Each structure stands twice: as C-alpha cells, then as structure tokens.
Amino acid sequence: MSDHSKSSPLPTYFMVWGALLLGTFLTYEAAKIDLGVFNAALALIIATTKALLVALFFMHLKGASEKLLKLVVISTVFFLLILLALSMADYGTRVWS
C-alpha cells in the first residue's frame, strides 16, 4: 500500500466518489421504470458494483498483498453466499400451501 502512495491516489478517490454518486442516482431512477423481475436484478448489480468500488479502492483491497487478508475476504463472501444460497434453495423449492 505504501508503495502506491508515492503517486497521489487523490484522482482515483474522487473518481470512485463520483462513480458511487452516479450509481446511487442510477439505482434511484431505474427503480421508477417497470422492468419486471429485472428491477431487483439491476438494483443488486448496481449495489454490488458500488460495494466492490468501496472495498477495492476505499478499503484498499486493490493492491493488498497479504495472502491471509485475501483468504479472510474470500471466505467471508463464500460463507455469506452459502447462507443465502442454501436458505433460498430450501425455501424456494418447498410447497407451502
């Protein structure tokens, strides 16, 4: 991280900030258009893009060299997906009534 701080990271920070504000505006406007099931998909795609921008550039995951850190981050996402995917696979395939 300190290797990269020689060249100023400020342009990147401000570009990410602009992209995040743009994403907020887009997700707000897209919600007003009827896209059927794709409304939720589009909202989640925009949200995930914004979350990735924050994690990579503001939380400095991009350029992080420590393998242990990568392991923690990847297993976090992995276990969250297990929680969501297996629960939805269960509830989504039950016949309740």
Next chain:
Amino acid sequence: MSDSQATAVQGEAHNPALLHHFVTEEQQRDASSLGMWIFLATEVMFFGGLFCAYLIYRGWYFGDFGAASKSIDALLGGTNTAVLICSSLTVVLAIWGAQTARRGLMIGSLILTMLFGLAFLGIKGKEYKDKFDEHHVPGVSFSFEHVPIPGHPDQYANPRHAEIFFALYFIMTGLHALHMVIGLGIFTWLLVMAWKGRFTPQYHTPLEVGGLYWHFVDIVWIYLFPLLYLIDRHP
C-alpha cells in the same frame, strides 16, 4: 540510498508506536488490519442473517412488501446514501492527510466525516418520525389498512404481512444506525488522537482500521437502500 534506508530503519526502531512483539511497522499494521477484517467477516454474517430473512419474506409476501416499501420516503433514503458516500470519501482523505503529513486536511476530514454521520442520523430520525406519525411501527398501534398493492390497484396489502416488512425495516436500519453511532464514537476518539498529533506518515493504523469499519457500514447501507426503499417504485 543505503544511508537513507539506514536512517529509516533506525527511525522505525525508535518509533514508540512500534510494539515490542512486532518486527516491523508494516507487520504491526498488517496484523491490525487483518484483525479488523476478521471482525468485519463476523459482521457480514450478522447482517447476512437479516438479509436472508428479508429475502425469504420478500418472496412470500411480494406485493405486501412492495406496498409497505412504497410508503417510505425514498428521497430521504437516497439523500442518506449520498451523505454516507461523501463521508467515505472524507475518511480516505483523512488517511491520505495522515500519510502525507497534512494535519489540517486530516483533522478537517475527520470533522467532516462526523458531520456527515450526524446528518445521516438526523435524516434517519426524520424518517422514523414519519413512520411513527403514520402508525407504521410494528406493535399495538400499527395500522396499514386499505393500501393497494403496486400493480394491482384492486387488491389491498395484508397489514400483518406489511408489519413484517416494517419490523425488518426498523431492525435492519436500526442496527445500521447503531453501527453509525458506534462509528461516531470511534471517530471522536480518532479526532482527539489526531488533534494530539499521535498520527504520523509512519504510524496512523487507528485511522486505517477505523476507516475500514466506516466503509463497511457504508457498504451495508448500499445494500439496504435498494432493498428497503426502492422496491416496486414504478407506477
């Protein structure tokens, strides 16, 4: 070159912030940041359970959730999203200020971050007040009668199902707001430390670790905003 490196190493050895069980400052910083990331992993699972409950009930009570969500002021939620994004920018500016020994920028950015955080909580309070006035808070006075389901003007939302949406809304945004309050506490402490001149280009790990927490809370909100405020908004 070797001269400056030698001075740098000696400078590190005399840095009072370097604890004796770490070899280098970099190792100490990596250990702190790794610890924070592991804490954030537990936080992801903590919020993950709530998101999972949300997804299941959204599937079951699809239209009722749409009707309930539509009663919330999305513009307030959108403003809050923008406020949090600005606060995340000021956090990285504060860290950059510490890295480049710009004391004014560091302290100013920390104060701005806290002001954004307070603005977020103020807007949230207005939103909660509206919900109390409209009797949309789950409990004995809850009322959600004759609200049409979006896309089906002839059908009314089931108040019991809408109540579950509002329960999730208050628990998830309330827990998020609690994290904001804790974040404000952490940043008050960081501001005091920064004011006392504890942070240098060599040592500003508390700023980075506190920043990780703040950005994480921002990411939670990035998902809460579309899931709670923006479902079935279209006419």
